[in-house]
Amino acid sequence: MSAADNSEPPAGAAPTPPDDYDSPWKEVSGRFFPKLVEFFAPDLYTVIDWSAG
Numbered sequence: 426m427s428a429a430d431n432s433e434p435p436a437g438a439a440p441t442p443p444d445d446y447d448s449p450w451k452e453v454s455g456r457f458f459p460k461l462v463e464f465f466a467p468d469l470y471t472v473i474d475w476s477a478g
Contacts, residue, residue: 454461463470 459475462473
């Protein structure tokens with residue numbers, strides 16, 4: 426194994442943050458949850474008391 430095969434960052438280098446793929450979807454689904462339910466499950470939408478928050 427040569428030095429080029431080393432997957433560790435150089436000493437003192439900041440670590441690379443992990444990829445974050447689900448946060449944007451969680452934010453959108455949280456913000457538009459009533460509209461998503463209305464679109465995908467209109468029967469369910471009509472029985473939910475949305476005023477309860």
